[in-house]
Amino acid sequence: MTTTSMTTTMTSSFPAEILHRAAALLEQRRRPLLISHPRPDGDTIGCALALRLALLQIGSQPLLACVHPIPENVAYLPGAETYVSDVPEDVDIDLVIAVDMSDLSRTGGIYKDAWCGKFPLLVIDHHATNTAFGDVNLVDPDAAATALPLAALIDALGIPLTGDMATCLLAAVLTDTRGLRTSNTTPEVLRFVGQLIEAGGDYAGVMEKTLDSIPYRQMRGWAVALDRLQLDGQLAWATFPLAEKIALGIEDHDDLDLGNLLSRVAEAKVMATFLEMRDGTVKVSLRSRPGYNVAWIAKVLEGGGHHQAAGCSVTGDLDAAQARVLPLARQELAQHPGEGLGAADSATFARVSARR
Numbered sequence: 001m002t003t004t005s006m007t008t009t010m011t012s013s014f015p016a017e018i019l020h021r022a023a024a025l026l027e028q029r030r031r032p033l034l035i036s037h038p039r040p041d042g043d044t045i046g047c048a049l050a051l052r053l054a055l056l057q058i059g060s061q062p063l064l065a066c067v068h069p070i071p072e073n074v075a076y077l078p079g080a081e082t083y084v085s086d087v088p089e090d091v092d093i094d095l096v097i098a099v100d101m102s103d104l105s106r107t108g109g110i111y112k113d114a115w116c117g118k119f120p121l122l123v124i125d126h127h128a129t130n131t132a133f134g135d136v137n138l139v140d141p142d143a144a145a146t147a148l149p150l151a152a153l154i155d156a157l158g159i160p161l162t163g164d165m166a167t168c169l170l171a172a173v174l175t176d177t178r179g180l181r182t183s184n185t186t187p188e189v190l191r192f193v194g195q196l197i198e199a200g201g202d203y204a205g206v207m208e209k210t211l212d213s214i215p216y217r218q219m220r221g222w223a224v225a226l227d228r229l230q231l232d233g234q235l236a237w238a239t240f241p242l243a244e245k246i247a248l249g250i251e252d253h254d255d256l257d258l259g260n261l262l263s264r265v266a267e268a269k270v271m272a273t274f275l276e277m278r279d280g281t282v283k284v285s286l287r288s289r290p291g292y293n294v295a296w297i298a299k300v301l302e303g304g305g306h307h308q309a310a311g312c313s314v315t316g317d318l319d320a321a322q323a324r325v326l327p328l329a330r331q332e333l334a335q336h337p338g339e340g341l342g343a344a345d346s347a348t349f350a351r352v353s354a355r356r
């Protein structure tokens with residue numbers, strides 16, 4: 001087993017007091033419940049799995065829960081098979097840990113009201129919109145992934161990093177940076193990834209299995225979404241009707257990673273995807289180029305996220321959701337007058353098919 005110590009610069013950006021309080025909670029409690037957010041991504045899953053392995057080393061018995069199934073691209077990570085989709089209110093736990101989520105509603109109902117005041121709540125996160133809803137909040141909004149504050153915590157606990165833990169953390173950081181592409185991919189992030197590889201993390205495996213493996217169903221879904229792609233000036237968006245999801249056998253918890261797909265439209269500064277759900281809501285994913293902020297739009301619509309990647313759910317059909325979100329997106333674009341395309345150019349790029 002390869003092990004390494006993470007005595008790095010990573011810890012320096014964190015107030016030592018918060019790290020110590022978080023570490024003390026983990027040392028005192030032996031039956032923590034780790035919750036990953038709905039429609040889970042590599043960060044929430046990779047971090048919970050890395051923390052599970054770390055806690056097993058100090059004799060804890062962590063329990064992992066997520067309301068939705070673990071996506072295929074992270075299901076190979078060690079411990080993914082131990083996730084449960086819910087726990088009863090009287091479950092035998094003594095600590096709750098919210099992993100990679102900005103507010104309590106993001107536990108998807110796994111957190112039970114009766115636990116409030118009974119078990120301490122530890123929040124480990126990096127969302128700009130985090131509401132500091134825990135008793136201890138290890139939240140770094142500048143971090144590219146929850147993996148970074150989590151690694152600082154594991155380091156503070158003095159737990160050596162194994163190859164398996166490093167692989168889980170690689171899945172987390174490589175997912176949230178879209179393969180080290182995002183503007184928050186700092187030298188610190190690159191050093192962190194280097195340390196994870198040195199610790200025995202399977203970088204090539206994560207790149208291949210997590211980032212470069214798209215299920216056929218998802219690719220077919222991309223075909224539908226791309227056929228419905230629209231561009232108006234610097235705003236790109238696509239809608240995905242429920243009927244198309246049903247035809248392809250796509251469940252509501254599967255967002256096809258459409259937000260990240262659209263984030264690459266060259267002409268666009270702000271991108272939005274609209275997925276119609278079976279419960280009469282529309283799941284909205286927002287993305288933006290550096291310097292453009294979509295977190296406030298999601299927040300206005302009772303969602304949340306980061307400046308460049310945020311999301312929310314809107315009640316109503318696809319037309320209603322577009323009518324609420326697109327004007328806000330245009331408002332953000334209007335904050336940056338004079339940048340990008342002139343009116344004539346944007347007219348040339350606007351390709352709105354009559355079918356839509």
Ligand code: AMP
Binds near residue numbers: 100309
């Ligand atoms: P998504 O568009 O679902 O990939 O989400 C982009 C980012 O926004 C992720 O960091 C999510 O955790 C966050 N996010 C998405 N939906 C919500 C929501 N309803 N409330 C709070 N945060 C959200």
Ligand code: MN
Binds near residue numbers: 037041043100
């Ligand atoms: Mn996440």
Ligand code: MN
Binds near residue numbers: 044100126144146
């Ligand atoms: Mn994250």
